Amino acid sequence: FCSLKKKKKNSVWYNVASSAVSASESPEEPKKSLISLWPEWSDIEVNAEKWDAAKASRDSKLFDDPEGKVELPASLRVHTWKRPSECIxxxxxxxxxxxxxxxxxxAxxxxxxxxxxxxxxxxxxxLWKVCNTGEEKAISTEIVPSLWKPWxxxxxxxKAVKDHMPLYNAYGKYVIKLYWMVSSG
Incomplete structure (x- = not known):
């Protein structure tokens, strides 16, 4: 499972009531969901992150998000949560x-x-297709300056450096860089 990292000090988190996700998933019974807006991205915090079990509780050698499990859309009913090592x-x-x-x-x-x-x-x-087309098909180097790789x-x-490659972490801790795109109006 996946966890988003929060800032440790002076962090401001907002809960916004939204029915956008649930309403599109279950039209007969819209459910209000809380969306957490995460703090601004910081390469410094990612580079200082402890990736191993040093922060784990004494009973567990695996990472458990203190915020609990991620709430999924209503159409995705979870039968059970498993880690990759339990499936592969x-x-x-x-x-x-x-x-x-x-x-x-x-997959x-x-x-x-x-x-x-x-x-x-x-x-x-x-995004993958647009950003990774051949040079003869590229829209513009101003729009697509280099190849985009989701990983x-x-x-x-x-570390948070250019062209890094994330590795499988048996402890289970990952940080995902997300973008919140909204339009006013």
Whole structure:
């Protein structure tokens, strides 16, 4: 499972009531959800992060988010939460297996019943295609200055530097760089 990192000092978190996610997922019974807006991104905090079990409780050698499990859209009913090591038994899991191919649909077919997840997967795939076209097809170098790699927004056992490669963390702690895109009006 995934966790977002919070700032330790002077952090301001806002809870915004929103029915956008739930309303699109279950039209007969819209449910109000709370959306946490995260603090501004800080490479310094990521570089200072302790990735191992040093922060774990004495009873556990795995990371458990103090905020609890992430609330998912209503259309994605969770049967059970499992870590990658519980599903992939014959080899060590990897974050990025093949840098040349980007296929989010075949491994995530179980998520495609959710309108929200279809939208997220589509947006990531569109970004990949637009930013990784051949030079002859590129829209503009001003718009697409270099190749965009989604795994460069995942941090684990690495520093926040250009062209980093996140590694599988058996402890289970990852930091994901997300963007909140809103329009006023």
């Amino acid at each position: 038994l014959n080899k060590t899991p990897v974050v990025v297996e093949n840098e040349a191919v980007f296929d989010l649909t075949s 995530n077919e179980h998520l495609l019943s959710s309108e929200l997840m279809r939208w997220v997967i589509s947006e990531l795939y569109i 460069e927004h995942i941090y684990s056992l690495c």
